Amino acid sequence: xxxxxxxxxxxxxxxxxxxxxxxxxxxxxxxxxxxxxxxxxxxxxxxxxxxxxxxxxxxxxxxxxxxxxxxxxxxxxxxxxxxxxxxxxxxxxxxxxxxxxxxxxxxxxxxxxxxxxxxxxxxxxxxxxxxxxxxxxxxxxxxxxxxxxxxxxxxxxxxxxxxxxxxxxxxxxxxxxxxxxxxxxxxxxxxxxxxxxxxxxxxxxxxxxxxxx
Amino acid sequence: xxxxxxxxxxxxxxxxxxxxxxxxxxxxxxxxxxxxxxxxxxxxxxxxxxxxxxxxxxxxxxxxxxxxxxxxxxxxxxxxxxxxxxxxxxxxxxxxxxxxxxxxxxxxxxxxxxxxxxxxxxxxxxxxxxxxxxxxxxxxxxxxxxxxxxxxxxxxxxxxxxxxxxxxxxxxxxxxxxxxxxxxxxxxxxxxxxxxxxxxxxxxxxxxxxxxxxxxxxxxxxxxxxxxxxxxxxxxxxxxxxxxxxxxxxxxxxxxxxxxxxxxxxxxxxxxxxxxxxxxxxxxxxxxxxxxxxxxxxxxxxxxxxxxxxxxxxxxxxxxxxxxxxxxxxxxxxxxxxxxxxxxxxxxxxxxxxxxxxxxxxxxxxxxxxxxxxxxxxxxxxxxxxxxxxxxxxxxx
Numbered sequence: 377x378x379x380x381x382x383x384x385x386x387x388x389x390x391x392x393x394x395x396x397x398x399x400x401x402x403x404x405x406x407x408x409x410x411x412x413x414x415x416x417x418x419x420x421x422x423x424x425x426x427x428x429x430x431x432x433x434x435x436x437x438x439x440x441x442x443x444x445x446x447x448x449x450x451x452x453x454x455x456x457x458x459x460x461x462x463x464x465x466x467x468x469x470x471x472x473x474x475x476x477x478x479x480x481x482x483x484x485x486x487x488x489x490x491x492x493x494x495x496x497x498x499x500x501x502x503x504x505x506x507x508x509x510x511x512x513x514x515x516x517x518x519x520x521x522x523x524x525x526x527x528x529x530x531x532x533x534x535x536x537x538x539x540x541x542x543x544x545x546x547x548x549x550x551x552x553x554x555x556x557x558x559x560x561x562x563x564x565x566x567x568x569x570x571x572x573x574x575x576x577x578x579x580x581x582x583x584x585x586x587x588x589x
Numbered sequence: 590x591x592x593x594x595x596x597x598x599x600x601x602x603x604x605x606x607x608x609x610x611x612x613x614x615x616x617x618x619x620x621x622x623x624x625x626x627x628x629x630x631x632x633x634x635x636x637x638x639x640x641x642x643x644x645x646x647x648x649x650x651x652x653x654x655x656x657x658x659x660x661x662x663x664x665x666x667x668x669x670x671x672x673x674x675x676x677x678x679x680x681x682x683x684x685x686x687x688x689x690x691x692x693x694x695x696x697x698x699x700x701x702x703x704x705x706x707x708x709x710x711x712x713x714x715x716x717x718x719x720x721x722x723x724x725x726x727x728x729x730x731x732x733x734x735x736x737x738x739x740x741x742x743x744x745x746x747x748x749x750x751x752x753x754x755x756x757x758x759x760x761x762x763x764x765x766x767x768x769x770x771x772x773x774x775x776x777x778x779x780x781x782x783x784x785x786x787x788x789x790x791x792x793x794x795x796x797x798x799x800x801x802x803x804x805x806x807x808x809x810x811x812x813x814x815x816x817x818x819x820x821x822x823x824x825x826x827x828x829x830x831x832x833x834x835x836x837x838x839x840x841x842x843x844x845x846x847x848x849x850x851x852x853x854x855x856x857x858x859x860x861x862x863x864x865x866x867x868x869x870x871x872x873x874x875x876x877x878x879x880x881x882x883x884x885x886x887x888x889x890x891x892x893x894x895x896x897x898x899x900x901x902x903x904x905x906x907x908x909x910x911x912x913x914x915x916x917x918x919x920x921x922x923x924x925x926x927x928x929x930x931x932x933x934x935x936x937x938x939x940x941x942x943x944x945x946x947x948x949x950x951x952x953x954x955x956x957x958x959x960x961x962x963x964x965x966x967x968x969x970x971x972x973x974x975x976x977x978x979x980x981x982x983x984x985x986x
Contacts, residue, residue, distance in 0.1 A: 427939075435944060442911065442941045443963040445971025449912075449930050449942035459931040 391561030392497055393419055395581055396471055399495055399553065400424050404466035407431070407490065409453045409483070410473035414441035417448070431456060454478045457486035465491040472579070474498040475531040485547055488586045493552065497581040500556065502536030502574040521578065537574040544584060553583040604875060605709060607702025608666040609634040609659055609695070612739050620697075620732055623725040630711065633736050634702025635659050635694035638678060639686035641742070647978055648742045649684055650733065651693040652750030652757035655882050656822075656874055658701040661693040662686070667701075667873045676957045683965035688973070689746065696757070697732045698724045698882050700875035707808060707875040718877055719805040726753070726889045730760045737768070747972060749773035749965075751954035752921065753882070756889050759929065762910070763891055763902040771972040773965070775913045776954045778925035779899050779932070780890040785920060788828055789883040792821030796876050805877055818876045819867030826866045831917040831950035835859060892932075899932035906933075909975070910940040911968040913961065915953040941968060 397419045400406055404426050408416050411430030414437075420426040430448040432438045441448035449456075453470070454477055468491035470483065475498055477483045487494035499522055500506075509517040516526040524531065535543070537556060544551055556564040556577025564577050573580070611634045614620065619629030636659045641648060651661050651674065662678040664671060678684040678691050695703035698721070706721040713720060737745065748761045748769050755777025762772045781789075796802055799817025803810050827835075839859040843849070846856065855861040892899040910933055914926035923944050933940040945960040947953045954961065 429939065435946065439943050439945070439960050439964060442943050443967035445967045445974070447909070447939050447941050449934070449940055450944050451927075451930070451942070456931070456934075459934045461935055461937060464937045 390415070392557060392579060392581065393471065395555065395557065395561070395563075396469060396495060396497060397423055399581070399583055400426060400467050400469075402426075405429075405464070406467045406469060407460070407465045409457070409468060409470045409487070410476070411441065411446075411448055412437050414444055414446045414448060416469065416471060417441065417446045418444070421446075453483055457483065457490065460486075460490045462489055463492065467491050467493045467495055469495045471495075471497045472499065475534050477533060480533050480535075481543060481547065484543070484549070484584070488547075488549055488584060492585065494549070494584045495581065496540070496584065497579060498535065498540065499531075499579050500537045500574065500577045501534040502538060503578050504575050505578075507575075537570065537577055537580045540580065540582065541570065544582070548586065549584040550587050551582060552585050554580065556580045603667055603702060604700045604705065604707040605702075607634040607695070609636050609702050611635075611702055612736055614735065618735075620728070620735065622722055623727050624723050626722055628697075628704060628722060628724075631697075631704040631732070632702065632708070633694050633697075633704070633732055635692055635736060636661060636663060638662055638691040639689055641690040641740070645742050646744065646746060646976065647689045648737075648740075648745050649689045649691045650737070650745050650748045650761075651678065651684070651691060652729075652733075652748065652754035652761075653693060653696065654750070654752040654754045655886065656870070656879070657754065658699065659693045659695045660701075661691070668869075673955060677962070677965065683962050683969060684749070685969075688978075689969075692736075692740070692742075694733055694736055696729045696753075696882070698729070698878060698885060700878040703732070705875070706805070706877035706881055716808045718808065721877070721881060723884055723888075724881060725885050726756045726760050727764060727894075729885065730757050730764055733757070733761075734765060734768070744768050744770055746976060746978065747771040747773060747969060749775070750777075751775035752777055752951065753886050755921075756886065756891075759891055759902075760889075762906060762908050763895070766903075766906045766908060769908045770976055771909045771911070771968070773911045773913070773968065774926075774929065775961075776915055776918055776921045776926075776951055777929075778889075778921050779892060779902075779929050781886050781888075782925070785828075786887045788825060788920075789887055791824050792883060793880050795820040795824070796880060799876075802876060805880075807876065813871070814876045815871040818871045818874070818879060819864075821879060822870040822874075823863040823867040826863060828920045829950055829952040831919065831948055833917060833948040834950050837948065838862075899928065900935035903933055903936040903938050906936060906938045908938065909968075909972055910938060911964065912940060912942045913954070913964060914942075914944050915949070915951070916944060916946050917948045918951040918953065920951040 393416045406426045406428045408430040411432045417428045420428040431451045438450040468487040506517040556573035559578045613632045616629045619627035621627045662672040662675040680687045695701040698705045700707045706717045710717040748758050750758050755774035758774040796817040799814035801812040802814035842858040844858045844861040895902040912926050914923040930942045943964045
């Protein structure tokens with residue numbers, strides 16, 4: 377995957393992780409759901425001085441994180457978010473994992489319950505390349521970023537930017553901020569209408585909150 | 590302190606005259622017990638490794654398991670074998686004695702120098718035996734806290750231990766949250782399960798069924814309930830392993846023979862192995878201590894002590910936790926660790942949780958497993974960074 381090198385990119389992290397980290401206020405309490413090898417956690421701890429904790433399904437990912445000194449537990453977002461108390465974190469982040477959830481809607485609702493803000497990043501299935509693949513080849517799209525065949529993919533719940541926007545409406549989540557990134561990790565111009573984001577964005581990052589009365 | 594003549598067995602000597610450092614608490618400083626009543630005078634035997642720094646902030650307390658002892662990383666005076674966790678504790682090891690001051694004390698009720706049923710009862714002028722009060726995990730921890738006071742250690746950098754040691758870790762974190770910076774409960778549970786109580790009861794009944802037990806008075810009468818204690822150990826030892834490990838190690842192999850003898854000799858390797866485990870255990874452990882310590886584990890139920898909510902036991906805790914379990918441990922299965930983790934999550938505590946893949950069963954925590962070492966190292970190092978622990982005055986490796 378091609379990345380635009382950022383000035384302080386010593387983590388060599390995926391560029392969307394840098395975008396995510398930039399959305400987190402300094403010194404926050406952050407829960408990273410599906411934290412993988414802990415790259416974002418480290419980024420948050422070292423760049424944003426965050427109290428960053430993670431939950432990860434894969435045992436090898438967890439062991440790697442804890443061996444690096446990160447605060448991570450082995451667990452399943454679909455079943456284990458229920459154990460976290462309301463409003464116990466400033467941010468709950470779900471990075472490129474939404475599409476692998478059994479019940480993505482429930483997961484997002486739990487995120488909004490646990491955190492003041494929920495940050496969700498996901499691959500956009502409405503991207504023109506994917507649309508064209510399906511249109512012309514008539515087969516399930518396989519791209520560089522979504523490289524699994526349909527029969528072995530862990531990604532069971534793809535959505536488009538428009539789909540996600542309408543989910544937010546359905547669950548009464550306020551969109552605080554949203555950005556679509558192109559294949560180079562560069563934000564799609566925000567003055568363009570959302571329908572064009574849905575065409576040109578390879579992935580999207582949403583910051584959500586719930587208005588509390 | 591002098592005692593009346595007692596049968597000269599190795600364990601008896603270590604019980605009354607341990608080769609460890611000992612702190613004696615007199616009649617004016619009794620230990621108040623959870624079951625009511627108090628113990629006085631009482632003693633606690635312990636070993637230390639490494640140096641306490643000037644700030645007294647680099648102490649690691651290791652809590653030993655049921656039949657463990659304070660000899661973590663030195664040659665055991667009873668068995669002559671190396672310390673039970675010398676793979677984990679030592680210079681450059683995960684609990685690095687070049688950086689940390691490591692303490693391990695013999696638990697209350699045991700038989701290696703801390704007051705227990707084999708100790709001399711000043712009230713009766715003979716060993717306590719069953720006159721010893723039934724002590725709990727919390728009593729053990731309170732005794733350790735008194736030792737920490739004596740050593741001038743207010744905050745312990747990390748309390749770590751497996752199995753019954755892990756129960757003590759959890760009790761430490763719940764009872765003395767301010768004094769525990771980091772905690773590593775390994776292969777343990779916040780409550781002893783019905784199945785585990787059942788196994789313990791089998792062991793105790795085996796001891797008490799041995800005519801040499803003499804209603805607990807074997808030390809006075811110069812006998813030893815070796816057969817009963819050996820059977821207890823054999824049964825317990827099975828629970829420390831796993832079906833896969835037993836199969837891999839022994840299968841149905843015969844011991845020194847090609848065919849069954851059609852007798853009740855130890856035909857199978859696994860039988861011979863268990864008999865050896867039983868025999869070697871009775872040489873180092875006091876039968877009454879075994880009764881008391883298994884009882885302490887049975888009574889452990891941390892949630893019950895906090896209004897039925899495990900999360901409440903840890904509410905407001907600033908301690909950093911690292912919970913570990915092993916896939917093939919059926920005595921303290923992963924779900925028990927997960928219950929601890931969920932409670933810590935609910936309490937908003939900082940927790941890491943690693944389940945380690947192994948077929949070695951419960952005893953895996955005593956073995957050389959790379960995941961166990963790497964996890965411990967990573968957790969300890971990051972906790973040390975968070976505490977701002979410098980290595981001043983202490984040689985680094």
